[in-house]
Amino acid sequence: MVKFGCADIAVVNVQVRAPIKLTTFLHNFCTEKRILGVNELSGKPVVLGMPSNTKFGASSYVFAIFILAFVTLASTPLLHYLDLANIVMVFLLVVFLVAFKLGRGPAIMSAVLAVALFDVFFVPPRFSFAVHDAQYLVTFFVMLGVGLTTAHLTTRLQQQALEADNREQDTHRLYELARDLAGASSIDIVEEVVKKYFASQEYQASLHLMNADGNFTALKFDVLTQGLAHSALQQDSLVNISQLSPDGRQGYVIPIKSIAKQYGVLLLNEEPGYQEDRLSVDQRQLAAVADLVLIALERLHYVELAQTKQVEIASERLRSSILSALSHDLRTPLTGLVGMSDALAISTEAKDAKIHDSASAIREQARTMNNLLSNLLDMARLHAGKVELRKEWQLFEDVVGASLKLLKPALSHHPITVQLDAGLPLVNFDAVLIERVLCNLIENASKYSSAGQSIEIHGFLSNEYACISVRDHGQGFPVDQQERLFQMFSRGDAESKQPGVGMGLAICKAIMDAHGGKILIDTPSDGGSIVTIVLPIGTPPEIQPEPEGAL
Amino acid sequence: MSHRGNVILIEDEPQIRRFVCEALQDEGWAVFEAENGKRGLIEAGSRKPDLLIVDLGLPDMDGVEVIKEFRNWSAVPVLILSARTDEPEKIVALDAGADDYLTKPFGIGELLARVRAVTRRRLQAADISPKVTFGDVEVDFSQHTVNRAGQVVHLTPIEYRLLVTLLSNPSKIMSQRRLMQEVWGPNHTESSHYLRIYMSHLRQKLEIDPAQPSHLLTEIGVGYRFEP
Numbered sequence: 001m002v003k004f005g006c007a008d009i010a011v012v013n014v015q016v017r018a019p020i021k022l023t024t025f026l027h028n029f030c031t032e033k034r035i036l037g038v039n040e041l042s043g044k045p046v047v048l049g050m051p052s053n054t055k056f057g058a059s060s061y062v063f064a065i066f067i068l069a070f071v072t073l074a075s076t077p078l079l080h081y082l083d084l085a086n087i088v089m090v091f092l093l094v095v096f097l098v099a100f101k102l103g104r105g106p107a108i109m110s111a112v113l114a115v116a117l118f119d120v121f122f123v124p125p126r127f128s129f130a131v132h133d134a135q136y137l138v139t140f141f142v143m144l145g146v147g148l149t150t151a152h153l154t155t156r157l158q159q160q161a162l163e164a165d166n167r168e169q170d171t172h173r174l175y176e177l178a179r180d181l182a183g184a185s186s187i188d189i190v191e192e193v194v195k196k197y198f199a200s201q202e203y204q205a206s207l208h209l210m211n212a213d214g215n216f217t218a219l220k221f222d223v224l225t226q227g228l229a230h231s232a233l234q235q236d237s238l239v240n241i242s243q244l245s246p247d248g249r250q251g252y253v254i255p256i257k258s259i260a261k262q263y264g265v266l267l268l269n270e271e272p273g274y275q276e277d278r279l280s281v282d283q284r285q286l287a288a289v290a291d292l293v294l295i296a297l298e299r300l301h302y303v304e305l306a307q308t309k310q311v312e313i314a315s316e317r318l319r320s321s322i323l324s325a326l327s328h329d330l331r332t333p334l335t336g337l338v339g340m341s342d343a344l345a346i347s348t349e350a351k352d353a354k355i356h357d358s359a360s361a362i363r364e365q366a367r368t369m370n371n372l373l374s375n376l377l378d379m380a381r382l383h384a385g386k387v388e389l390r391k392e393w394q395l396f397e398d399v400v401g402a403s404l405k406l407l408k409p410a411l412s413h414h415p416i417t418v419q420l421d422a423g424l425p426l427v428n429f430d431a432v433l434i435e436r437v438l439c440n441l442i443e444n445a446s447k448y449s450s451a452g453q454s455i456e457i458h459g460f461l462s463n464e465y466a467c468i469s470v471r472d473h474g475q476g477f478p479v480d481q482q483e484r485l486f487q488m489f490s491r492g493d494a495e496s497k498q499p500g501v502g503m504g505l506a507i508c509k510a511i512m513d514a515h516g517g518k519i520l521i522d523t524p525s526d527g528g529s530i531v532t533i534v535l536p537i538g539t540p541p542e543i544q545p546e547p548e549g550a551l
Numbered sequence: 552m553s554h555r556g557n558v559i560l561i562e563d564e565p566q567i568r569r570f571v572c573e574a575l576q577d578e579g580w581a582v583f584e585a586e587n588g589k590r591g592l593i594e595a596g597s598r599k600p601d602l603l604i605v606d607l608g609l610p611d612m613d614g615v616e617v618i619k620e621f622r623n624w625s626a627v628p629v630l631i632l633s634a635r636t637d638e639p640e641k642i643v644a645l646d647a648g649a650d651d652y653l654t655k656p657f658g659i660g661e662l663l664a665r666v667r668a669v670t671r672r673r674l675q676a677a678d679i680s681p682k683v684t685f686g687d688v689e690v691d692f693s694q695h696t697v698n699r700a701g702q703v704v705h706l707t708p709i710e711y712r713l714l715v716t717l718l719s720n721p722s723k724i725m726s727q728r729r730l731m732q733e734v735w736g737p738n739h740t741e742s743s744h745y746l747r748i749y750m751s752h753l754r755q756k757l758e759i760d761p762a763q764p765s766h767l768l769t770e771i772g773v774g775y776r777f778e779p
Contacts, residue, residue, distance in 0.1 A: 328608060331634055331655055336566035338656035343570045346659055363658065370656055390639075390772070393744035397751055398769040400762055405769075418762035426744050432638055432772040457762075543748055546707050 057105055064098045064106040065113065072117045084122060088139055091118050095143045099150035107147035115140035173197065174288055181296040190296050194266065197289065202271045207256075207293070209264035216264065228253050229265040238286060254290045256297060263297045266290060319384060327377050334373070337366040375503040378436065382510040389433070389514060393426035393541055396459040396468060403438040404457075410443065413451035420459040426540040427466045433511045434533075437519075440504040441470040441531050449474025449528065465517075465534045473528035477521055486519070508533070555579040556601030556670070561591030561617060562632065563610050571604065574659045575666065588612035595621055602670055605649070606632045607640060615640075615647050622648035628669040632657075638772035645726045645773070652724070668722030683718050685766045685779045688757050690718060697757075704756050709734060713749050714757075717767065717777035726774040750775060 071094050075087050091114040099107035119136055120127060180193040191207040198205035208216050208229065216226055225241070232239045232255040241251040254266040266289070345359035381387050397420055404416060445455045449472040456471040486509040505519070512519045512533055522530040558580045562568045565586075572582045583598050585591035588609045595603060603621060607614035618629055631644050631652040641652050650669045653662060681693040687700040692715065697704045706714065712734045717725060727743045735745065750769070754761035768776045 327634060332564050332567070335656040336564065336570065338658060339567060339570035339574075339662075342658040342660070343574055366656065393747070395747045395751055397754070397762055398747060399771060401764050402769040402771040404763050416763070418760070420762050426747070435771045541742070541744060543745065546709050 057103070060102040060106045061109060064102060064110045067094055067098065068110060068113050068117055072121055076121060079122060087122055088118055091115075092143055092146060095147045096150050099147040100154050103155065104148065104151035107151040108144065111140065111144040111147040114143055170285065173200070174285075174292070177289065178292050181292050184296055184300070187297070187300060190293060190300070194289070194293060198268060204269045204271055206267045207264065208267060209297075210262060214262070225253070225267070229255075229267075232265055233257055233262050238283065238290075252286060254286050256290055256294050258294055258298055261298075261301070263294065263301075266293060323377060323380055327373070330373050331370070334366050334370045338363055338370070341366060372503075375440075375507055379503055379507050379510070382507065382514065387433075387514060389430040391428050391430050391515075393428055394431050394434075395426060396420055396424055396466070399431055399435045399438055400457060400459065400468065403435050403442060406435075406439060407442055407446075411446055411455070414446050414449070415452075415454040416457070417454060418457045418459075421461065424459055424461065424466060425537060427535050428538050428540075429515055429517075429535055430511075433514075434535075437508045437511050437533055438468065438470070440508050441533070444504055444531070445470050445472035445474070445529075448472065448476075453528075461537075462534070464537055466537050467532050467534045469530050469532040471524075471528060471530045476523045476527060476529040554581065556581070557598050558582045558602045558604060558666075559585060559591060559595045559598060559600045560604045561585045561588060561594075561609065561614075562604070562606040563587060563608075564606070567606075567632075570659070571662060574662055578663060578666070580666075586610075588614070588617040591617060592620055595625070600625075600627055602666065603627060603629045604632065604666075605629060607637070607644060608634075615644050618644060618647045618649050630665055630669055641773050642726050642728070645724065646728065650723055671722070683721075683779070685718075685777075686757070686759065688766075690714065699757060706753075706756065710749055710752055710756075713746075714753055717775060721777055721779050724770050724774055724776045728774075730774060746775075 068091075071090055075090055078087065095107060095110045095114050098110040115136065116129075118139065119129060123136060177193065177197045180196075181190060184190045184193055187207070187209065191205075194205050194207060211217050216229060228239050228241060232253045236255055236257065238255065239253040241253055251267070251269040254268065256263045256266060268286070341359045341362040345356050345363060348356040348359060400418055400420065404411070404418070442455065442457070449455070453473040456469075458469045458471070460467055460469075486505050509519050512535075515535055517533060517535040520532045520534065522532065524530060555578065558575055560568060560571055560575075560582055562571065562584075563586050568584050568586075572584060575582050580602075583594045583600070585594045588611050591603075591605070591609075594600075603618075603625075605614045605617050609617065614631060614633075618631070621627075621629065628651075629649045631641070631649045632655060633641055633644070633652050634655050644652065651665055653665050681691060683690045683692070688704075689698045690696075691698075695711065697706055697711070697714070713730065716730060716733045727746055731739055731741075731743060731746055734749075739745070750767060751761070754764050754767050758764045758767060766778055768778055770776055
């Protein structure tokens with residue numbers, strides 16, 4: 001029950017549902033001395049209850065007196081035609097109507113006044129209070145009873161109507177909120193909508209969303225509130241922060257979270273300047289709002305996710321189509337160049353040494369260009385991080401053998417020794433890519449060492465790793481630049497006469513990284529260099545021994 | 552030069568067609584060119600070819616489709632031209648019935664060697680030779696024996712089956728899947744590491760330098776090849 005200076009009205013049920021509006025309304029009502037209000041939404045008049053005290057209900061009392069006076073005057077001529085019992089009915093009707101329209105106070109007054117007027121003006125002897133006929137006491141009590149009962153019933157009905165009306169308003173407002181949130185296309189709009197919703201209840205609302213790391217970034221968010229926000233999210237229940245407000249304003253931290261994801265909190269503070277007669281907000285209402293906000297945020301989240309995915313797919317498609325177009329468009333003329341220069345070289349071999357040499361040179365240049373192109377395309381694929389490893393359990397023997405066969409023409413000036421230690425297990429890797437690494441390393445070894453210098457390839461186990469090292473006896477890598485060697489477009493000696501743009505080692509590193517392996521460079525004291533690729537062994541599949549049997 | 556037979560060359564790039572065509576003509580082949588798959592299939596149907604050379608990237612249809620269609624009515628050798636990075640595509644083409652592939656860019660020497668290899672097999676298929684020799688190894692199919700430099704080499708049944716499968720397809724690339732299927736049976740095509748282990752055994756027993764084999768060759772990402 002809320003005490004107003006002006007009236008004593010039962011609003012127990014009402015206060016929780018639409019407290020502020022009602023308070024405002026009653027405030028207006030009290031100062032303007034109006035009985036009837038107007039429902040803001042429906043435009044229908046709403047009767048809010050009757051003041052029980054003459055000071056503020058004066059107009060209704062005056063109105064009641066005026067009616068009674070009018071009825072008395074109007075009934076006087078009828079005295080000669082009607083029975084007293086019928087005239088008293090007219091008075092009873094007035095009391096009933098007054099009670100119905102004006103409330104309890106005027107009803108009581110009307111009952112008293114009606115009996116007095118009836119007694120003075122109609123009951124003989126007229127114009128006197130001589131109550132020798134005590135039976136009119138019964139009339140008085142009946143009138144009083146009718147008045148009080150009517151006033152009570154009317155008030156209750158009005159209260160119920162008001163309550164229903166408020167409930168309907170609440171539902172309508174929530175519906176509107178839901179509709180607005182459904183149309184919200186950004187988080188800012190969601191916040192705007194929620195702000196607007198609570199503004200009508202004189203609350204300041206603000207939406208605080210967590211960033212990807214699970215922290216709140218909003219500027220006006222002090223440490224204490226941050227802590228409360230986190231605990232609200234953890235407990236999944238709203239936290240009342242009224243105690244924290246220096247001027248005793250009410251406030252809440254409402255968690256916005258789904259089962260899968262924590263989005264953030266809704267912070268609610270009573271607007272300043274509204275101190276007195278604070279009403280608590282309904283927690284169920286807040287929960288409903290929180291749910292609606294969650295749905296909106298979740299929708300936005302998934303829309304964003306879908307859009308990002310789409311953009312990703314589109315850019316991936318574009319990238320790979322550019323790569324394959326580039327690959328095709330550049331390889332086709334290179335194929336022609338290699339083939340035609342080769343044909344020319346063959347046809348002129350015995351006839352014209354000059355042309356033959358030129359044609360052979362063109363062919364080799366075209367092949368070099370093709371290698372560069374392969375490296376470039378590989379690097380583009382590896383750099384995008386989209387290389388799909390086709391890992392299988394492989395033997396080093398296969399890749400080493402295949403790499404050497406591929407490079408055979410280029411290695412004719414170098415003695416090659418291969419040593420693969422006994423007991424090398426199956427290792428899980430993408431054979432095509434590791435072959436690429438080995439080709440690059442062996443090619444480098446031959447490129448940076450003079451003719452006749454040997455190249456040694458060694459496959460061995462070291463702890464949990466299977467390694468292949470490629471050793472040359474050439475100039476070796478400059479000691480101070482070893483880290484830089486793995487960067488794109490870097491070479492040991494920037495002015496080196498050797499062809500190549502230094503992508504080789506960068507590609508090797510990228511491929512080894514993708515395999516969870518390493519590439520190591522060593523410059524032994526007796527010259528040359530050793531490049532070792534290191535692959536984790538993992539758990540190779542068991543090989544069932546073949547059952548014994550004769551051919 | 553003697554007439555070796557007819558070649559259908561299906562390739563959309565005129566410059567590539569030009570030098571392939573010239574190189575083959577110099578070797579005595581009659582070459583019929585087609586710039587797309589449809590035209591190529593028509594040529595193949597009317598020219599009684601002895602060899603089909605197909606580029607996998609054709610403007611009107613996938614080279615693999617051309618091979619599949621061609622294989623519906625012909626067992627003539629098919630050589631494919633493909634870019635380097637497309638190992639899965641090569642496997643698909645081999646499974647569709649291609650006999651071998653050439654990786655772009657390629658020289659005349661490689662082209663002619665491949666062409667000779669795929670067409671020689673066709674000739675060999677006719678005469679059934681009970682013995683095959685490569686390096687210092689002699690395999691006698693009728694006796695089921697393998698000799699190396701006069702010494703008997705002991706092979707397990709699987710090793711022998713693998714060797715025989717490779718030997719009966721000289722110079723032909725055999726995809727991992729195909730080898731697994733022929734040696735281990737159709738239910739074992741997934742555990743290809745067995746194939747690698749047994750290939751390794753064969754090399755240990757038959758190659759002079761198993762790490763640099765000259766007969767039992769690995770085609771990385773695709774399969775194996777026996778080079779006599």
